Amino acid sequence: MSVLVCQGVVCRPGGRQGLTGVSLAVDPGEIVGLVGPAGSGKSLLLQVLAGDLEPSGGVAAVNGGSPRSVRSRCVVGFVRSPPLIPPEVTAVEWLGYVAAHTALGPADRTRRVQWALEIAGMGPLATHRVAGYGESAVRRLALAAAAITGRDALLLDDPLAGADPVTDAAIRECIARLAQEGRAVVLASNALGSIERVATRVVVLWNGSLAADVRMATLIRERVAELSLNGSGLRFAADLLDRYEGAYRTGDGVAIPLCGGLSIEAVLSTCRACRIAVAGSRVRYRMLDDIFVVADKHAPTVGLGPR
Amino acid sequence: MAGKAEVVLALHLVTRHRAARLTALAAAAATGVAAVPGNDQASRALILAAVGTLAAVAASRPLAAGAPFLSARVAVATWRVVFVGRLIGALLPVLVVAGLAVVTRPVFGRALDLALLFATATYGCVLAAVVMGLTPRLGASAATMVGLVCAGVGLLALAPDVAPQSGAGGFAWYVLPLSWRALDALNGGGVADIAFLALWALLGALLVAGALHTKEVP
16 A cells, blocks of 8 residues: 555645645555656645645545544654754754654653664764754755655655755665655755666756656666757658657757667668768657656656567 | 663753753742842842743754654653653753742841742753743744743832832733742732642643644644
């Protein structure tokens, strides 16, 4: 049974565009990367699932119950963007405060705080006040606090912002570890490279609706043919874009997703038949950026090949 | 354990905030001046106003907009635990100042006034509850200002011609939890003043409950 479920969720706080019928289900252990341009509704969807906002249409549920119920809120950890942690407290004090509300006793509270400090890698910062932390340290602390609260699910709004490559890898490892323990994770971010490395599934939001929903296994299977069209060939780029679904322009040519049995040989054969001069070609793995670009062109829905 | 966590968090938020620390120093100085031999009524009014001022500033921190307010949602705490815990946490420094103000009076040749200690503690609690209730709605600064007005206007009781009970019967601020109310109760004014202040404390608790149960997070 899915931990987090959205069915046709509509939410327009303050008359903004908001969400216009988003459906999504996240299973235990799954890490869903939520990507989309600024204002596409990523944070809004997380707020709905966290119970901070009530959808005006559709249904949002956590373990089958309302996200606003105390029962649901007790099993969902939410990292807001930017994280809201009082600057006056230290990491140990903050985690102790959060753990005190769910721990079974003082010993359990101490154990949870130690565990959270360890998974977030707070190290020597643990006893310093949050006011002196850098951006990524605050986000790591927020992730640790969410891990204490979120027994079943974690909603992470841009936890990778401002992180250097080492911290980025540490946060990804932490998220993967928490998911391995059976938590459903929704990770909203535009750090596509990091999402690609950690997510098991990627959802693209565009203008408040779901533009794409693809599993990483599918993404890894798929390839993209990149053609370099020099000189006169560039004039025919538009023909190729029309002919192949999901194709898009690159610097000096086009990129064509090789899905549905399409091969590079078939593409080159078509070019020869149409007398389109191809200066060079290569096949590469499909990346998250490709989906993002396709979603931009074909929003609200795009074909992404077999799931 | 959750209640204790709320008390400790509130204490951290208050004692580690510059404005609250400076107000505590000013209030301690004012109560020191009030202990000097002289008009007993003026001394009591000054102590009540000083403690009220500190209570107003301290109580604006535990539920200030942003992290302090949302921390209750992060920890999924019930409004009762949040309200009582954070009120106690905010009041601890207030009670220390109030206690010092009363205990040091004999040093200056005044009688130990335990009734004043009770009145200042009660008034500090009421004003802190009101400011805490108003903070999520008005913001910390505006809520503190309401508290400062209530504590400061009470000093008018010292001027017989402008005392709230005589010259401003229909005046709107007469319904506010003025420090004059606590002074009146201290001077044998009766249960009405205490009941009036208790109603304000209740209103503060209800405002906190309402703010923590709002449909949408601000």
